Amino acid sequence: MNLPNLDRRDRSILNFLQENGRLTNAELAEKVSLSPSACLRRVKLLEESGLIAGYHMQLDMKACGLSGAAFVFVTLDGQGRETLARFERAIKHINEIQDCYLLAGQYDYLLRIVYRNAEDLERIHHDILTNLPGVVRVNSTLTLRAVKHTSKLEM
Template sequence: MRELQLDDRDRQILNELQNDGRLSNADLAERVNLSPSACLRRVNLLLESGIVAGTHLVLDEKVAGFAGTAYVFLTLAEQGAEIFQAFETRVRAVPQIQECYLVAGQTDYMIRVVFADMADLERLHAEVISRLPGVVQIRSALALRTVKRTTKLPI
């Protein structure tokens, strides 16, 4: 795969869209000092390049009814492709697991879960997380306050 070559205008477009993905093409074109047709052409090329992984609406977790966030570190019994695949397939099916990473270090995976209250977290732990394929050890850390959370990359 060849490296994507972005110029300053492309970076401007991507930064504006990361700030507000609902910008109209006319507003975006004005912000980056392009004609609407030239701006749309560039946006389409950026979309086709694969740099845009997707677009989505980001909800406020607390307003949506999820009072807490936990980071859970999981160790599996073994490290084989089959167990990893089974684990990852099951994780993808759990809506309250918001993120999952295969990590290097003392644990195998780190997941981020959202929960409504402590009873919900206890249920997630007992009925979901501890029953994920291959899990033999669970360590959790509860987030007390969100200091920074972003999906915006420094382009």
């Protein structure tokens, strides 16, 4: 199912599920004016098409004891495929690194990290980030508060 082939109901299903992935099929069917069986068929097709990549819940950072987030620009010692691959393999299982983006421009990567306090941030910077393969420079920017945080795409 290609994006241009989505009808109004498919788009509504995607929008409602992005707002609340815990909707029951019956609740979703009522919201989009479909029978539960027709709604379930459409959801299954949307999942099979790859448009629905998964269902996730989100924890509250502060409730988890994480008081801060930082964006970290990383510069590597080279741009070769193996250099990039070594770095990417190394960061995959570091829980403090929440997001990682390969960049075009002045820096090689942008990371979003989370930390408990100033000492934890120093530990992450000194013991983890600067010891990643190929890293020659890290430049961190601390967030004061999140003004907007979403993963919703308007359909």
